[in-house]
Amino acid sequence: MAPIALDPPSSSKTSTPFKILIPERLSPEGLSILRSSPLPIQIDTPSPLSPANLLKLIPSYDALIVRSETKVTSAVLEAGTKLRVVARAGVGVDNIDVDAATKAGVVVVNSPSGNILAAAEHTIALLMAVARNVGAADRGVKEGRWERGKLIGVEVGRKTLGIIGFGKVGVRVARFAKGLGMKVVVVDPYASREVAKEVGVELREGGLIESGFMGEVDFLTVHTPLLASTKDLIGERELRAMKKGARVLNVARGGVINEEALLRALDEGWIAGAGLDVFTSEPPAPGSTAEKLARHPKVVSTPHLGASTVEAQENVALDVCTQVLEILKGGMPTAAVNAPLILPEEYRKLQPFVKLVERMGSLYTQHFATRSSSRGGSVGGRRFELVYRGELAGVTNTRPLFAALIKGLVSAISTLGGRDVNIVNAPLIARERGIVIDERHVRDGGDDGSRTFASAVTLRSVPADGQAAGGFGEQVIEGYGTLLILHNYDEPGKIGNVGMVLGKHGINISFMQVAALEGQPAPGTPVVDGPVDVVGKAAKEALMILGVAGEVTDEVLKELAKAEGILSVSLVRL
Numbered sequence: 001m002a003p004i005a006l007d008p009p010s011s012s013k014t015s016t017p018f019k020i021l022i023p024e025r026l027s028p029e030g031l032s033i034l035r036s037s038p039l040p041i042q043i044d045t046p047s048p049l050s051p052a053n054l055l056k057l058i059p060s061y062d063a064l065i066v067r068s069e070t071k072v073t074s075a076v077l078e079a080g081t082k083l084r085v086v087a088r089a090g091v092g093v094d095n096i097d098v099d100a101a102t103k104a105g106v107v108v109v110n111s112p113s114g115n116i117l118a119a120a121e122h123t124i125a126l127l128m129a130v131a132r133n134v135g136a137a138d139r140g141v142k143e144g145r146w147e148r149g150k151l152i153g154v155e156v157g158r159k160t161l162g163i164i165g166f167g168k169v170g171v172r173v174a175r176f177a178k179g180l181g182m183k184v185v186v187v188d189p190y191a192s193r194e195v196a197k198e199v200g201v202e203l204r205e206g207g208l209i210e211s212g213f214m215g216e217v218d219f220l221t222v223h224t225p226l227l228a229s230t231k232d233l234i235g236e237r238e239l240r241a242m243k244k245g246a247r248v249l250n251v252a253r254g255g256v257i258n259e260e261a262l263l264r265a266l267d268e269g270w271i272a273g274a275g276l277d278v279f280t281s282e283p284p285a286p287g288s289t290a291e292k293l294a295r296h297p298k299v300v301s302t303p304h305l306g307a308s309t310v311e312a313q314e315n316v317a318l319d320v321c322t323q324v325l326e327i328l329k330g331g332m333p334t335a336a337v338n339a340p341l342i343l344p345e346e347y348r349k350l351q352p353f354v355k356l357v358e359r360m361g362s363l364y365t366q367h368f369a370t371r372s373s374s375r376g377g378s379v380g381g382r383r384f385e386l387v388y389r390g391e392l393a394g395v396t397n398t399r400p401l402f403a404a405l406i407k408g409l410v411s412a413i414s415t416l417g418g419r420d421v422n423i424v425n426a427p428l429i430a431r432e433r434g435i436v437i438d439e440r441h442v443r444d445g446g447d448d449g450s451r452t453f454a455s456a457v458t459l460r461s462v463p464a465d466g467q468a469a470g471g472f473g474e475q476v477i478e479g480y481g482t483l484l485i486l487h488n489y490d491e492p493g494k495i496g497n498v499g500m501v502l503g504k505h506g507i508n509i510s511f512m513q514v515a516a517l518e519g520q521p522a523p524g525t526p527v528v529d530g531p532v533d534v535v536g537k538a539a540k541e542a543l544m545i546l547g548v549a550g551e552v553t554d555e556v557l558k559e560l561a562k563a564e565g566i567l568s569v570s571l572v573r574l
């Protein structure tokens with residue numbers, strides 16, 4: 001795999017222009033940023049560009065800027081041998097093969113928030129249009145009909161809106177809906193409870209049907225990215241669980257609601273109407289279910305217009321064009337979808353700790369914050385403190401550790417809106433989730449300040465608002481850079497012997513775990529065929545795992561190995 005290139009390109013020193021290919025409509029403000037750059041730049045905007053022509057053209061380009069129509073496949077990325085960056089002037093990157101880009105060493109950037117207000121407003125436009133038959137009414141009037149009796153709508157005020165996906169767009173839709181007098185219920189396993197409380201929505205936990213969510217809502221809107229886990233999230237079972245006469249909206253991605261199931265629901269009348277901005281094929285392929293839905297009389301259809309406002313297009317174009325120039329200059333983008341967690345120059349020093357911190361974050365989520373956990377924690381809306389000790393306390397650039405913690409904390413959803421957590425987007429993802437991280441460096445030392453302790457990280461977590469909600473206040477996870485693993489006979493006194501050796505050398509034991517290995521033959525036990533004789537040679541053994549803070553020298557290891565009942569000692573540095 002080629003490294004994701006965040007270093008200066010060699011061609012910047014020559015006058016050969018950087019070539020940027022833009023096969024979709026991009027706002028003029030973005031183009032003028034590119035044109036006014038001091039870098040030598042050639043911009044080509046062949047629109048429309050067929051997939052075959054894209055493949056033909058791409059080898060000579062340094063950058064490609066797209067919206068949702070261009071499919072950036074692995075073939076395109078492989079053919080783009082000069083390509084350094086693919087920029088998505090919008091949010092969803094499901095039209096880009098991000099894994100193939102990563103393998104090819106191409107940075108993928110997007111505009112995570114440039115068009116979210118537009119998408120949320122469009123959702124409300126469809127909500128009202130579906131409730132009041134605006135599409136059919138407009139068609140009728142234009143065709144000379146005055147169908148007042150046929151087009152009686154429903155009110156949205158005092159009704160319940162169900163939102164699946166309480167991210168950037170979902171939160172905004174919720175605020176608008178509250179303003180319309182709706183009750184809002186939300187399903188998003190990773191939503192911040194604090195944000196939900198602040199917006200005034202109720203979070204439902206458990207399955208979509210089992211929690212009662214599907215049966216409760218009058219209107220349903222989906223705002224998740226299209227991922228393997230969200231494809232067909234709403235199928236026939238879910239639609240049938242809704243109230244007869246409920247209505248659904250999709251301004252996220254075609255395929256989150258199964259199109260066949262929705263078509264049947266509308267035809268058979270168990271769903272009264274739908275507002276659809278997105279389809280599994282765009283424009284809907286002739287004869288496809290997507291096309292039948294788009295043309296359905298009970299559907300208000302728009303041609304993927306969620307982001308199509310003057311303001312949003314200006315925002316996303318500025319966002320991505322600035323990042324493209326930055327990358328061509330050799331700088332860091334602000335919203336990379338696939339940047340690394342750690343840069344090559346820090347790899348050797350920090351990689352073990354990056355892994356350790358990521359695991360601590362993941363342990364936190366799994367232990368304290370999963371729905372199945374009885375410990376009642378949450379990830380969103382909490383304040384975390386990372387305390388670095390020993391060698392780690394001297395590290396000034398802790399960005400990779402910060403990013404690793406975010407990645408670990410959200411590991412169960414490592415693609416958030418299609419993004420993998422990385423060194424570039426970690427602060428943004430933390431902000432979006434309401435996760436606050438403070439970092440503290442504690443320089444340990446002996447009385448004379450000369451002793452260097454092994455590295456350790458402590459992860460402490462408290463509710464962001466300082467309130468210990470439900471009695472779940474501070475939660476602490478310790479991560480150690482140094483572990484001692486001892487294999488010993490499982491007999492009394494072993495722990496004391498080990499403690500004495502370590503104490504003599506000024507090494508603190510930070511934690512200890514003991515595990516019995518019953519039924520294992522001790523070294524030297526004659527091997528017999530059949531079941532091991534655990535009685536004859538008292539072959540009961542144990543593993544002792546110690547997290548230690550202090551310098552473990554060869555001398556210490558030798559002394560431990562000689563201690564009575566100890567079979568072997570190993571030192572593990574994480």
Ligand SMILES: NC(=O)C1=CN([C@@H]2O[C@H](COP(=O)(O)OP(=O)(O)OC[C@H]3O[C@@H](n4cnc5c(N)ncnc54)[C@H](O)[C@@H]3O)[C@@H](O)[C@H]2O)C=CC1
Nearest residue numbers: 092119165166167168169188190224225251252306307417
């Ligand atoms: N129609 C249009 O023109 C536009 C569409 N979009 C689409 O809207 C969608 C949402 O965008 P953002 O809000 O910016 O993304 P986001 O990443 O901020 O939010 C997505 C939310 O979905 C949640 N989620 C993931 N899997 C889930 C599941 N199985 N059940 C419930 N919740 C789940 C995540 O936890 C996250 O909170 C994306 O698909 C994006 O492409 C965005 C802008 C314009």
Ligand SMILES: O=C(O)C(=O)COP(=O)(O)O
Nearest residue numbers: 067068089090091092307
């Ligand atoms: O940003 C997104 O995810 C969108 O769906 C907007 O798509 P578009 O840029 O309008 O083709």
